[in-house]
Amino acid sequence: MYNIFQKYGDIVEVVIPAKRDKGGRRFGFARFENVYDVRRFEYELDGIIIGRDKISVNISRFQRSERHLDHNKEEMFNKDYGEKRDGQYNGKNGAHNHAASNRGEPRSYAHAVKKNTQGINNARPINQGLRRVSYQAESVDLKKLKGAFVGIVDKPGMSYNIQEQFHRQGYFGIKITPLGANMVLMEEQEEGELQALLLEAKSWLDQWFSQVKPWEPELVDNERLLWVRVYGIPAHAWHVNFFDLICKPYGTFINADDGTTKKNTMDVARLLMRRKGQRVVDDSFEAIVNGVVFPIRIVEDSYG
Structure with a gap:
């Protein structure tokens, strides 16, 4: 579930208890950060389908009157989860934060949002652009890629079958890694193998690639x-x-x-x-x- 949820937002944790609700159904709790449109996010998560099964998502109860939820929706929540839980949902679409408040603090939605946004004042809202992170690549990774090449396949989608073609031709010293539908990363097992291949098998390579060039950090297949x-x-x-x-x-x-x-x-x-x-x-x-x-x-x- 964690791997699935991380495609939709900044997932912090997922907890799935062994027990079931009164209706015999499994339930779980997920906590997200940096949620700016809770209603929209709830709708997005509620549509997730895993295999042939659809999950159901509900926002934490807090004080639903503050969000203008009607009585029918509260009843639906009770039917889905059986009983009121001493926990909070931070989130979107049924992402539950199972951190109970034992200090008598008010548990309104506004209070929870204020509490969970402390320390992230520099995060930009969704409508103000994408969030950015900064990373310095490891020198050992850069050194390894320095001698690699990138091949742009002749037809989109061929990148996933290129390694097999290399093996059929007897080129076992070249590792082919798809970067997307159009590009592959070409790495040699021994120094000089790639250069020799480019010189001796150019006509064969032209069957599969429209271009082969040295790897550059900016090359990404979108x-x-x-x-x-x-x-x-x-x-x-x-x-x-x-x-x-x-x-x-x-x-x-x-x-x-x-x-x-x-x-x-x-x-x-x-x-x-x-x-x-x-x-x-x-x-x-x-x-x-x-x-x-x-x-x-x-x-x-x-x-x-």
Whole structure:
């Protein structure tokens, strides 16, 4: 859960007790930092789907009247979690902070936000730009990469298969590491192997790469391959043309997995696409098929 939540915000901790609630369901607590729009963040986390299961997220109870929550929502929370917990949620979408307040302090939402933002006054709100961190690379890492090369593949997506092609050709002394959909890092096991390859096998390399050049710190591939799961597709729209259509706003559709193509199940389609940027795909929209509107959900598969 920690690995999944960290894609959505500054996760601090995740706790999943062994016991279950009165309804026999598992529950957990997650604590985030630097949350500026709690409602929006709650909605975002509440839509997370893991495999075929959707998690449900609720903000901590605090004093819900201060956030203008109605009685029905409080009742829904009680049904989900059985009983009131002596804990706080800091967060977004059901991210719970299970640090109980035993000092009689007021537990209003405003008080909790004020308490949890102490010491981070230099953090910039979301609408004022991205948060920055500063890091100095280790000299040993820079030295290792100094002799490496970067290859830009001829066709996007080929980067993940290049190592196999090198082995088939008998080049076992070159390590190929994909940097994204378009670039690979080429490292030699023994000094001089890369230079020899560039001189002796240029015509072979041209089959796979449009360019091969020395590694530079600025070289980053911002395009990646990812799998998404799509829910709500009607049977009569289960076609590659429809898959291509719904993937266009997020990237380029490549293909569907074997189970989707063979229609083993039609409750969820698993599609491979190419996309620029690191932003996670998680969206809901409506599709009009033969004049009928269908709600569709598309979410990135965290497990690839």
